[in-house]
Structure formats: structure tokens, C-alpha cells
Amino acid sequence: MSDGPPPRFISPHAEGEFYWTAGADGRLHLQRCGDCRRWIHPPGPVCPYCHSRALAPEAVAGTGTVATFTINRKEWIPGFEPPYAFALVELDEDPTIRLGTNIVGCDVDAVRIGMRVEVEFEENGEFFVPLFHPIENG
Amino acid sequence: MNEPIERQAVISGAAQSEIGRRLYRTGLDLTIEASLRAIEDAGLTVDDIDGISTYPGSGGPFGGISGAELHDALRFSLNWRDGALETSGQLGAVHKAVLAVAAGLARHVLVFRTVVEGSGGAVRAGGGGGGMGGGMPPAFQYLIPYGVTSAANWIACYAQRHMHDYGTTREQLGAIAINARTNAASNPQAIYTDPMTMDDYLGIRMISDPFGLYDCDVPCDGSTVVIVSHRDYAPDAPNGAVHVNAMGTALRGRPSWDQFDDLTTMAMRDSAASMWERTELTAADVDTAQLYDGFSWLAMAWIEALGFCGKGEGGPFVEGGSRIAPDGELPLNTWGGQLSGGRLHGFGFLHEGVMQLRGTANVQVADCEVAAVGAGGGPESGCLLLTKEIR
Numbered sequence: 001m002s003d004g005p006p007p008r009f010i011s012p013h014a015e016g017e018f019y020w021t022a023g024a025d026g027r028l029h030l031q032r033c034g035d036c037r038r039w040i041h042p043p044g045p046v047c048p049y050c051h052s053r054a055l056a057p058e059a060v061a062g063t064g065t066v067a068t069f070t071i072n073r074k075e076w077i078p079g080f081e082p083p084y085a086f087a088l089v090e091l092d093e094d095p096t097i098r099l100g101t102n103i104v105g106c107d108v109d110a111v112r113i114g115m116r117v118e119v120e121f122e123e124n125g126e127f128f129v130p131l132f133h134p135i136e137n138g
Numbered sequence: 139m140n141e142p143i144e145r146q147a148v149i150s151g152a153a154q155s156e157i158g159r160r161l162y163r164t165g166l167d168l169t170i171e172a173s174l175r176a177i178e179d180a181g182l183t184v185d186d187i188d189g190i191s192t193y194p195g196s197g198g199p200f201g202g203i204s205g206a207e208l209h210d211a212l213r214f215s216l217n218w219r220d221g222a223l224e225t226s227g228q229l230g231a232v233h234k235a236v237l238a239v240a241a242g243l244a245r246h247v248l249v250f251r252t253v254v255e256g257s258g259g260a261v262r263a264g265g266g267g268g269g270m271g272g273g274m275p276p277a278f279q280y281l282i283p284y285g286v287t288s289a290a291n292w293i294a295c296y297a298q299r300h301m302h303d304y305g306t307t308r309e310q311l312g313a314i315a316i317n318a319r320t321n322a323a324s325n326p327q328a329i330y331t332d333p334m335t336m337d338d339y340l341g342i343r344m345i346s347d348p349f350g351l352y353d354c355d356v357p358c359d360g361s362t363v364v365i366v367s368h369r370d371y372a373p374d375a376p377n378g379a380v381h382v383n384a385m386g387t388a389l390r391g392r393p394s395w396d397q398f399d400d401l402t403t404m405a406m407r408d409s410a411a412s413m414w415e416r417t418e419l420t421a422a423d424v425d426t427a428q429l430y431d432g433f434s435w436l437a438m439a440w441i442e443a444l445g446f447c448g449k450g451e452g453g454p455f456v457e458g459g460s461r462i463a464p465d466g467e468l469p470l471n472t473w474g475g476q477l478s479g480g481r482l483h484g485f486g487f488l489h490e491g492v493m494q495l496r497g498t499a500n501v502q503v504a505d506c507e508v509a510a511v512g513a514g515g516g517p518e519s520g521c522l523l524l525t526k527e528i529r
Contacts, residue, residue, distance in 0.1 A: 008282075008284070010283050070298055071347040073345060097397075
């Protein structure tokens with residue numbers, strides 16, 4: 001991607017705003033149920049498993065594995081310059097949760113399923129956008 | 139098994155409007171054209187139609203042509219009307235029409251899907267109906283920021299994982315695209331009819347790996363209409379009535395493009411399973427399959443979901459194209475599919491299924507008595523099993 005962050009059209013829903021702002025402290029946060037302790041994504045108003053409302057963002061390690069990916073080679077959005085890698089990353093804390101993200105810090109053609117990755121944040125206006133890069137020797 | 143309620147319904151008429159890349163006609167205009175043709179095809183008049191069903195209805199970021207506008211444009215007098223996005227895929231409009239007829243709410247329901255994406259395509263994000271219109275649902279708020287606004291991107295991720303887990307190749311996906319193109323050559327309404335070789339397929343520019351341009355369907359303008367009637371009307375349908383044997387409506391996984399539990403299939407897994415739960419027919423009875431190919435891999439996923447081969451065996455099944463050719467064991471997308479026939483959003487497959495069972499298709503499958511029609515990708519999915527005689 002070229003100079004400056006690309007336009008990302010972030011428009012958080014009520015429960016999801018923290019996902020795009022909590023990275024200010026350099027850590028990835030996900031919603032977690034205070035009662036059954038399961039992770040929830042995308043965030044919602046009620047735990048889908050135990051129906052508790054005791055939900056709060058909680059920091060995770062920010063590491064995971066590329067479950068699948070695509071290299072986008074067509075320009076859909078002016079200023080969001082191809083090629084770029086979009087991946088679904090399975091989170092170490094709960095691999096049933098997948099985070100959509102861009103893989104950065106490596107050639108797009110080096111992205112592989114099974115690749116170990118960790119989070120970094122792109123400051124983009126008022127938001128801190130979770131991106132993932134390969135873990136060295138991961 | 140008690141007789142499933144959908145056996146009360148038949149498709150007594152089917153027709154399409156003019157179909158093209160840039161017709162510069164309004165969606166309502168095209169819908170009226172297809173409607174009048176379908177009503178005549180069914181041997182009915184405007185006054186006989188007492189129901190309208192459409193996908194996705196008007197309103198919302200993905201809204202389509204309004205059923206109410208059609209209602210008024212032809213001055214229908216209705217006993218029932220429906221149009222909604224949140225249903226069992228594009229064919230959900232048919233499912234609901236069948237239920238309305240079986241329940242006695244209506245006797246002849248006009249069902250339509252109209253697209254004007256060829257002319258209006260400049261504002262669309264691409265195949266699959268993706269877009270960045272207002273009121274973005276929460277599920278898309280975790281995709282759009284990463285530059286993936288198109289279903290091409292989202293579905294490419296599933297195709298990639300299918301390739302990784304099962305060894306599926308681009309040449310195998312290409313067999314689906316080439317089969318579609320070959321069949322489209324006999325369809326006077328098809329968008330792309332020039333012959334395509336594997337070299338053409340592999341050489342075209344990439345869109346979103348593993349999809350190149352020829353893995354993506356082609357936007358077009360056009361309207362497809364079917365008339366769903368009570369089966370009592372079948373003997374009076376001048377062009378023959380096609381029977382609804384079973385409907386597949388299940389949505390058992392998360393309704394999500396990225397959180398579905400299995401990255402090598404999609405919601406068609408559940409539509410297909412629920413359809414087979416409602417019939418004694420099996421995949422072995424199917425004479426032709428008309429399966430959604432908004433992207434090439436979706437047709438492969440439908441082939442697997444419906445059990446024409448095992449899970450993960452879709453690649454070898456379609457390889458070389460002979461099994462899915464018109465004279466093969468599973469003639470597939472004989473009208474050219476959305477890949478070459480045009481992105482009629484599920485209803486092109488439905489129309490072709492009806493033509494095949496009537497015996498009037500452009501590329502006619504011999505002795506065609508059972509047709510499987512599946513539409514949708516991602517969390518949008520639904521299917522139908524249609525038969526020539528009541529089974």
C-alpha cells in the first residue's frame with residue numbers, strides 16, 4: 001500500500017467501537033463474556049451462548065494463524081491500491097473466531113494458509129486498525 | 139414420509155425479458171416485459187394472478203425492483219404479496235410463493251427477480267451484490283475496512299481453503315467456466331458466447347486469488363419470471379407444468395461471510411441437506427443440475443453439497459468437463475450460467491430448470507425428468523428439486 005493509510009470506511013456499530021479504538025494501547029481487544037468466559041465476535045449486546053449481558057472488551061495475545069486468504073488484485077476503492085492480502089486469522093485464544101484483516105510486512109505472494117501472524121495497528125484518523133504481520137520463524 | 143407441502147405447487151409459466159449488458163431500460167420495464175410473457179406462457183391473464191413474490195424486494199442497501207410497483211403497474215388485484223432479502227437465498231421468493239399456494243392464500247403467484255447491474259453497474263462494488271451503500275450491516279463492518287468490498291474477495295477465501303485442503307486446481311475451476319461458455323453459445327440471450335480455451339481462462343487477469351476475471355459472473359440487465367400455481371391447474375397449463383418436489387431452506391450455520399464454521403463450503407451445505415430430507419429422490423435421480431456460479435467455485439461447492447460427489451471431490455469431478463457437459467452424467471448450467479449467460483441472480487438457473495423439464499431448452503438434456511436448482515453463495519442459499527411428473 002502506498003503513502004498514508006488507505007480509506008477504510010470504518011463505521012462502528014454500537015457494540016463494536018472498541019475494536020477500532022482499543023488498539024491505542026498496542027493491544028488487540030475482543031468482546032468476552034464475564035459469565036461463561038467465551039469470546040464473541042463480532043461483538044453483540046448479549047452473549048450468544050449463555051445470554052449474559054456481562055460483556056466487556058478484553059485484551060488478547062494478538063497472535064493467530066492464517067485460516068485462509070486472498071490476494072486482491074483489482075482496485076475497488078480509489079486510494080486502496082492493489083495488490084493487497086486479505087486474510088481470515090484464527091485467534092490463538094479461540095480458533096473458531098476469525099478476524100478479517102490485511103497481512104502486512106511481507107510480500108503478498110508470501111502469504112500462506114497456516115502462517116503464524118501477530119497483530120500490529122495502523123493509526124487511521126481516530127481509529128487503530130488491527131493488521132497482522134508474519135511472526136519471524138513462526 | 140408424509141407428502142411434503144411443496145408438492146401442492148407447480149411452475150406453470152416461465153419467461154425472461156430481453157437480457158443484455160447495457161439495455162438502458164428500467165428494472166420495472168424489464169419486469170413488466172417478463173411478467174406479461176410468463177403470464178401468457180402459463181395460459182393465464184393478468185386477472186388470474188393473485189400473488190406476487192420477489193427477491194430481494196425494495197429498500198435497504200441491497201434493494202431491488204419493488205413488487206408493489208409491479209403490482210400497480212399492471213393493476214393486479216392480489217390476495218398475497220411478499221418481497222424480502224432475509225430469506226433462503228434468491229430462491230426464497232419461490233419457496234414462499236409455493237407455501238402461499240399450498241396454504242391457499244393465493245392460486246397463481248408471479249415470482250420475479252430483476253437485475254439492472256449492466257447499466258447501473260458503475261455504482262456497484264462487483265459480483266455478489268456487495269457494495270458500500272448506507273446502513274452497512276455489522277457483519278460487513280469487519281470486512282469493508284480491509285479493502286474487500288466484493289463477494290469476489292469473500293468467496294475467494296473459501297475457494298483458496300478448498301484448494302489447500304483438497305488440492306483443487308485453477309484448471310478444475312476453469313472446467314466450470316469453460317462448460318458455461320460452451321453452453322452459452324447456444325443461448326441467444328447469453329452475454330458471452332465466444333469460445334473460451336483453458337489458455338484463455340488461465341491467461342486472463344486475476345481479480346482476487348484464486349479468481350480471475352472468468353471465475354466471476356458477468357453483470358447484466360434482465361428479468362426472470364415464473365408463475366407458481368396450485369397443482370390442480372397443471373392439466374390446463376398450455377406449455378406443461380413442472381412439479382415442485384422438494385425445497386431446501388435450511389440455514390444451520392452462522393449467517394456470515396467470514397464466521398461460517400467450515401471454510402470449504404457455505405450455506406448451500408444446509409440448503410441441500412434439508413432438501414434431501416424432504417424427498418425420497420436422491421442425487422442419483424437428478425438429470426440436470428442448474429447451480430449458482432456467481433463465482434466458478436460456488437458451482438463446485440453446490441455439486442459437493444448436493445452429494446453429486448463427496449466433500450472435497452468437486453475438483454476431480456468437474457476436471458476435463460466431460461461429466462458436466464450436456465451429454466455427461468450431470469449436465470451443468472446448460473444455459474451458460476451466470477459466468478457467461480449473465481448474472482440474473484439465481485433465477486437464470488430456475489428458468490433453465492423449467493425449460494429442461496419441458497424439453498424446450500436450447501441445449502436440451504435427453505430424457506430430462508428431474509432437475510436440481512441451487513442458488514446463492516455465502517450465507518445466502520436455497521434450492522429446489524423440480525420434476526417433470528409428480529413423484
